[in-house]
Amino acid sequence: MHISARTTVAAAALALATAGIxxxxxxxxxxxAQEVPGAVSGxxxxxxxxxxxxxxxxxxxxxxxxxxxxxxxxxxxxxxAQVCAEVSQDxxxxxxxxxEEANSxxxxxxxTPESREGAAVQAASKAASKAAPKAAPKAAxxxxxxxxxxDCPKSWVCLWQDADFKGRRLQWPTYDTAKTRHLDQYSxxxxxxxxxxxxxRPQRGVELYDFRSGMPDPHLFLGAGxxxxxxxxxxxxxxxxxxxxxxxxxxF
Ligand SMILES: [Ca+2]
Numbered sequence: 001m002h003i004s005a006r007t008t009v010a011a012a013a014l015a016l017a018t019a020g021i022x023x024x025x026x027x028x029x030x031x032x033a034q035e036v037p038g039a040v041s042g043x044x045x046x047x048x049x050x051x052x053x054x055x056x057x058x059x060x061x062x063x064x065x066x067x068x069x070x071x072x073x074x075x076x077x078x079x080x081a082q083v084c085a086e087v088s089q090d091x092x093x094x095x096x097x098x099x100e101e102a103n104s105x106x107x108x109x110x111x112t113p114e115s116r117e118g119a120a121v122q123a124a125s126k127a128a129s130k131a132a133p134k135a136a137p138k139a140a141x142x143x144x145x146x147x148x149x150x151d152c153p154k155s156w157v158c159l160w161q162d163a164d165f166k167g168r169r170l171q172w173p174t175y176d177t178a179k180t181r182h183l184d185q186y187s188x189x190x191x192x193x194x195x196x197x198x199x200x201r202p203q204r205g206v207e208l209y210d211f212r213s214g215m216p217d218p219h220l221f222l223g224a225g226x227x228x229x230x231x232x233x234x235x236x237x238x239x240x241x242x243x244x245x246x247x248x249x250x251x252f
Contacts, residue, residue: 043219052180064187066079082096093170111173118154155200193247195244199227199228208220211248212239218237231244
């Protein structure tokens with residue numbers, strides 16, 4: 001693991017990650033999730049930048065399937081799908097109409113046992129609420145009101161197109177080691193679209209990158225520990241402004 005001694009951002013990120021781990025025991029459930037209005041934002045040093053560029057530089061386009069067919073790369077709405085999830089270590093994504101469809105498929109086909117379990121738990125809780133007709137009206141109201149960050153299953157990392165965990169989203173499972181994907185690998189691209197995020201796991205934070213030419217690349221560290229980031233417009237960006245619709249790559 002490479003840790004730069006030179007940047008205070010790396011040190012701060014590490015501190016945040018450690019705090020996240022300490023604050024969230026391994027068995028914490030979604031109710032323990034904490035909202036983090038800001039996050040650790042800074043720029044990469046030369047070494048870090050070279051490493052990230054190498055990781056995503058030659059990466060091939062990622063296939064995205066929706067109901068068995070590849071999504072048209074020109075689509076600006078994921079072909080109508082609401083959720084796309086990585087189902088293979090090669091980056092392949094499958095896309096779904098809604099939460100229910102996503103969880104029922106991912107419970108079987110997600111690429112790690114933890115990510116299958118996360119989807120299965122959500123699918124089961126949905127089925128349980130359906131099977132309790134007495135509670136149904138109340139449950140339906142609660143479902144309509146509840147924050148959609150709860151849609152991101154445990155052991156997954158989710159990025160939404162809109163603030164407050166709304167709109168179409170991409171989600172990634174947790175592997176043994178971190179992986180980096182260029183958001184432009186997706187077809188249609190998810191570059192410059194992310195507006196909110198949820199890191200639904202106890203350990204290992206997530207890093208977003210914005211690739212700039214002629215200046216150090218800004219990066220944004222999202223700590224682990226079931227943390228959620230509802231609005232990237234509230235997170236300041238290295239060269240002024242904010243992180244909304246800026247992310248070009250994700251390390252998860
Ligand atoms: Ca960008």
